[in-house]
Amino acid sequence: MRQEPSMTSFKLHPAWIPYRFGIATEEFVFVALIISFLFRRLSLPLFSWYGYTVLGSFILVHLIGLVLQWKHFNYQLKEQELLIEKGAFVTEKKQIPYERIQGITEYESLFHRVTGLTSLVIETGSTDSDADVRLEMLSKLEAAQIKEQIESIVTRKHDPEALPEVATTMLAPNQEQYAIQFKEIALASLTSLSPLFFFFLLYSVYRELSRFLELDDIINSIVRFSTQSNVMRVSMIGILIILALSYGVFRNYRLYSGFRIDADQRLIQIEKGWESVTRFSIQKDRIQAMTMRSRFIHQLLGINQVKMISSIDPEQQDKNTSAVLFPFIQRSKALDLIPKVLPDFQVAPRTLTIPQLAIVVKLCRTVLLWGIIPICIWFMFPSLRFLAVLICFAIITSQILSRRFSIYTMSPTLLHFHQGGLAPLTYWMRRDGIERLELSESYVQQRLGLATVTVTLHATPAKEVRITDVPIEWTKHCQRWYIE
Template identity: 25%
Template sequence: MMSEQRNIQRLHPVSIVVNLIKTIKSMIIPLVIILVGRGFEYSLNPTNENYYSTLIFIGVGLLIIISVISLAIIRWRKFVYWFEDGELRVEYGLVITKKRYIPFERIQSLNYKESIFHRPLKLVSVTVETASDQKDAEAELTAVSRQQAEEIEYQMEIAKQQTIENNKEPLTENQIEKTVIYKVSNKELILLASTSSSMGILFSAIAAIATQFNEIIPYEEIYGEMQNLIKFGVLFIVLIVLAVVLVSWFVAIAISYFANYGFQVIEEDNKLFISKGLLEKKRLTVPMNRIQGITIIENPIRQIFGYCRVVLISAGGSGESNEDKTVLLPFVKKSTAIKVLAQLFPQYNLQQNYIKAPRKSLLRYLLKPQYYFAIPIVLCSIYFYPIGLFSCVVIPPVLLLTYWQYKTAAFSINGYQLTMIYRLFSKHTFITEKKRIQSITQKQSFFAERKDIASAVVHVMSGNSGEQAYAKHFDLHEIEEIMAWYKPNH
C-alpha cells in the first residue's frame, strides 16, 4: 500500500523529453515512407487539388504528436520508485499498473549513461541489471540526479555487506582499492577510428537511403551529367570518388572518436567499470564473476601492425541494447593486451602450444565454401554469357580467404582452460574455462567421416543468445580429446 512506501521518488521531468525522442526516432522511417510514397505532393493553397489531403495529413500528424506527448507525460507521472526492505521497488504502467521488486543483493550492475540532455542538468540514466539472462534490463531510470544514482549504489552495497558472514564493519571507500587497468590515448583513438568498419557501414547507409528516393532524385539526369563529365577525363571522376571516400573516412573517424573518447577501464571491488563517450557518456559495470571468457579479435589491417581488440563474454549482457559484446580493450597492441589480460585473469595461460588443423583438411577448407558460389556462377555464366564469366573472379579471393582460415585454425587444452583460434575474416582467439562452458557439440559429415575429420562447436553463456567458438576440420581423435576433456570428473 502507498502508506507503507517510504521516500517515494520520481524521475526528473527531462525523462519526458528523452522518451519523446526515443518515440520520434522509431517513427522517422514510417514518416519518410509516407512522405516519399506521396512524392511530397502537399499544398496549403486552397485552389490546389492536394489542399484537403494536406490538411488531413497535418491534422492527423498533430493528433499523433499530441497523443505521444500526453502519453510521455502520463508515463512520467506514473513511474515511481523507492527503497524498502532491502529492495529497489518500481511502479509503472499506463493502463495497467505494474510493480517490480528487485532485491539489492541480486543487482549485478548499474550502468550509467549521460546524453546531451542529461549533462547540462547533471543527470544520468541508470540501467539496473541482475543475474537473469533476459534481454531487457530489470529497470531503467531514464533521468535521475547523481545523488539519487549514488543512493541506489549505497543501498546495494549495504545489502551485499549484510550477506557477508563475520564481516561486522562494512568496507569504507578508502579500503576499496581502485586500479586503472587501461586508458586509451589520442593516438590509439585516431588509429581505432581509422581502422574501424564505420566507413563501410556509412557507405551502406547512404546507399540504402539513396534507393528510397527514386521519385525525388533525378538519377537519370544525374547519370547523363556523369556521362558528360566522363568526357572531361577519367582523372576528374577519380578525384570525385577520392573526395567522397575521404569525406566518408573523416566522418567515420569522427563518429568512432566521439563514441570511444576517454575510454577507460577501472577495476574496483571485484568489478570492472568501463567508461567512454564525449557527447554521450556511458559507464558499464561488469562483475568479474559474470565473465565467461574473453575473445581477442584481430582484423587483417590491425593484425599487420600488431593491434587487436579484446571483448568480454559476459553473462547477463553488456547493458547496451545496440551492442552484443562488452569491449574491454577497443584498440591496443597485442603485447600490451596480453599483459593487461594476465593482470585481470591470472588463471588464464595466454602463451601456449597449439594443435593446428591437419594437412588432410586443407581440401575441405578450400572446396566447401565454393559450393555456395558454384550454382550462381554457373547460372550467371550461362544466362549472361560472355559478361557472366566475370563472376568467376570471386573464386580466387575466396580460395585465399579459406586458405588463410586453414592456416589460422588451432586449439589448445591446458588444465581447465580451452583456447580456440579461428577466422571468419578477422582472427578470433577465444579463451574460456571448463566450468564456464554450457555445451560442446561434435560435428562430422559423411565425407568428413571417411577421412576421420570432425569439428567441435563450444557454447558459453553470453547475453540473450550465447557465444560460440569453433574448431573446424581437425583429426577425429583430437576432437574426441576435447569431448573427453569436457566430461565431468575428467
C-alpha cells in the same frame, strides 16, 4: 516469521517528464502524418480548428500519461530484491532479485548533461523487452548510491564475510587499466571500410534532396568545372578522398572517443562517448568468454578488436551496453592487458596446432567451393577460366592457412581456441561459463582420428563455438575436463 523492515520509496526527478516528451517527438510527427492523410481524404485542412483540436488532444493525453507515469513510478532497494512500481492508469509492481542483475549501465545524453542528471539501466540478462529496469533522470549522487548499494549487496552474496565498507570501497572502480588514444582510432579508421560510407552518405543526401530540389544542373556544373583540366581532376579526387577519410575517422571518433576501462577486484567499468557518455559496469565473474577478431587489412597492421560474451545482449535495441573491451588494439598489447583486467582469462603458454591430416577434412568440406564451382565456370564460361583458377587457388590456400595457424589448448579453468586464416578469430571460454559441450565426428574425421567440439556458452543470445578437426583423444579429454 521475520518481517522485512520498511524501506523508503524513491521517485525520479521531475525533469523526466520533458525528457520523455522530447523522445516522443518522432511519435508526434508520425501521428501528424496519419491525421493529415485522413483529413485529406475527408477534404478537411489540417491547419484548421479541427486539426488543431485533434493534434492538441493527442499531445495533451500523452502529456497527462507522462505525468501519471512519473507520479506513480517509485523504486525501493530491499534486502533481497529491487522493487519497482510503475504505470500510468494501471500500476504494476515488479520484483527483481539481486542475483539476476548482470550489469549496470550509466547513460548521459546531452539533455542529461545540461540538467546535471544521469540515467541507470539495470541489466538482468533476459531477452524480454521489459526485463531490464530503467531509472531515468536521477541525480548523480542518487545513481552512485544505487550502484554502490546494489553492488555491495551482490558482493556480500558472493562473500558473506566481506564487510560492507570493504565491499563499498572495492566497488568504486578507480584504477584505470586502458584508455584509447586518438592515433589508434585514426589508424584503424584509415584502414577500414568506414571511409566508403561517406560516398553512400553523399548518394543518400543527393537522392533525398532531389525529391524537392532540381539538382541535376548543379551537379552537371560541378562535374564540368572539375574536369576542365588534369589538375582539377586530381584536385577533386584528392578532396573527395580527404573528405572520405575524415568522415571515417570522425565516425569512429564519435563512437569511441573517451573510451577507457577501469577495474577493481570484482568489477569492470567501460566508459565511452562524446556528446553522450555511457558507463557500463559488469562483474568480472559474469563474463563467460571473450573473443579477439581481426579483419584482413587490420591483420597486416596487427590491429584487433576484443569483445566480451556475457548474458547481456549488447545488440538489443535501446540499450547502451558495451560488449567491446578493446576497440582497436595491437595483439601483443591485448594479450598483455587481458590477464591484468580479467585475471580469470590467463592465456596458457603452451598451445597445440591442428593436425596436418585436418587439411584433408577441410578440403572435403569445401569441395563445392574449390572444385565444383570452378569446374562449372571453366566449361560454361571459357572466357572466365582465369577466374575459375583464381577461385580454386584462393579457397585451397585459405584452408591451408586456416589449418596452419589454428591452435587450441585448455587450462584448469579456461578453453582457448584460435581460428587462423585471412580473418583470424580467437576464443577464451571459462569452464563455468559453458552451458553444453558436445562431440561429433563425420565419416572422414572418424577415419582420420579427428573430431569436432561444439561449445554452447551461457550468453544472450546463445553462442556456439565449433573447434573443428582436432584429435579425438583431446576431445575426450576436453569432455572429461568439462564434466569435472
